[in-house]
Amino acid sequence: MARTVGFFTDTTLCIGCKACEVACKEWNQLPGHAPQFGDGYDNTGQLDEQNWRHVQFHERTTAKGGVAWNMMSDVCKHCAQASCMEVCPTNAIIRTEFDTVYIQPSVCNGCRDCIAACPYHVIGFDEASGLARKCTFCYDRLQANLMPACAKACPTESIKFGDLSTMKEVAGARLNQLRGQGMAEARLYGDKEYGGLHALFLLTDKPEVYGLPPAESAVLPGRNNARGYLGTLVTAVLGVVGAVFAFRERGGKE
């Protein structure tokens, strides 16, 4: 039952309960890492091979001098133009019938080129299995016509799931609503980046605060192919010319 699905994560509704993280780990049988205890409530740390959802906590000072949190449940963006998929040499990374990006565990050989490519620090290397792993968009649940575990568990509907076109409409309406209420800092992320993400976010600060590259930094690895090879070619020509000159000269002193 092919369809184009998407997440819409409305960070203004996130209460930082981490139910999404727990549901994700439960469903996908991810043991997780030992918790990290630092200054804040974030003891997950980052997205990686064990954490396919990560609730970020960002402290900020309010206009009245108080402290408030920006919270966001981060996840793989399932980019329309996916950097990981672009570089993967084994074709382990595929686009599914749901238009999501999926690493086939039976094909991946753990070269980690996708990790070097992903601009959202999503993919991690799993030492136990020797594979690159990330959010599957609950591919198995989608095939069974179920919604992803994180969206199912979210108690405030901060994480919404549905057809991508519907999610875009919902996101646009919510942005208009918040702006209408005077929240000028509200903005949408993911409608333009990488050909459009399959995980849209409503943010209340600049993308880089949440570890998301701003539009001008959201670029594909392949941008460096032509100029990288061109520089190499010019060097090859210069090197060969130099060697030819050196080798054609008469021998050194006997």
Next chain:
Amino acid sequence: MIEHFVTAPQWEWYIVWYFFLGGIAGGIYALGAILRLMGDERDAPIARLAFLLCLPILVLCPILLTLDLGRPLRFWHMMIDSRTFTINFKYWSPMSVGVWVLLIFGVFALVSFLEALANLRTGRAPFLSGGLGRAFVTVGAVFGLFLAGYTGVLLSVSNQPVWSDTWALGALFLASGLSVAAATLSLASRLGRHERSAEAKLTRADRYFIVLELALLIVFFVSLGAAGSRFLAPHWMALWAVVLIGTLVPLALHFSSERRTPAMLAAALTLAGGLALRIVVVFGAQM
């Protein structure tokens, strides 16, 4: 300047050594080919030595790459789609291209190695000496040069800081690869007893390569701009110092003396500098 929000791929020592040995193997084949095509009869033993050295060094490359995989027994997934059993080749993915180049260059290296071995044992003229043979080593040299340089492009085609912030890494690795190849050949030649004239030619060629490498080091840092600031930490500065010593001192020695000991010191320093370059570029961007 692009802001990066990436995870490091944990490419470490296997990859550093692959980049280093791949540079030597590719560069040494190219030098052997140019010596054979452009040199005189006194250069033939060194050209043969280049082909004799290339294969044993090259053989280590796929071993290192396979060991680096999370699933080494699936190395063949790089070439064959394991679900459809069709060929896997993505010209826009340097890792995919590199695997094929390694394989194809391996055939050239093997044939040239066998020829050089036969020539060494029987003393007969190389069977690749005719027009076809010249074409063969020329094509082999192109693949060799590609192998020595594409590793830098592989790093650049990512979203990692430093690696993807410059277009000069492929060029820099190739220039360094030619230099370390000349050093390896020079070292091996002087350990044996070869023609002095050919060794002098290698020294002259290495002068070009080192100047090229120094120019590309400048281009590399200029192209990096502010992204190069992560190399300011003392341990990276120490490695850059080794890179500089491994280029400037050999260059000075190449101009000042053609005696055996300074030449061998120059070669050893060049090798140390070439290795340090790859260590600092590979690890420096990931930490």
